[in-house]
Amino acid sequence: MKEILFNSPYEITNDIKNELKSMFGEDVVITQKNISFDTNPNTASVQLRTLAREFDVVGGIFPQQVWISFLKKPIDIPIFFVIYKANKEYDYIYYMNV
16 A cells, blocks of 8 residues: 655546556555645755655645756656646646656
């Protein structure tokens, strides 16, 4: 069983829950929080590493400059970024190290 932190101010949709279950198993535990991440990628990576000690996988919504910087220089913890369209509809999930 994996425990996932899902960082989001929005309710987790069934589409996202189903995708996480298909990736991590039906018995995955999803904990939702709404944490404000620093827009500085270095500070945000410290925040993420701290959370990675509590959860198996960290994911959700992060400031755009943070996830773009992680695409250029990957972080070494299991993480996923949920990307939304402008109308706040779920678009896709980008997984790293999972």
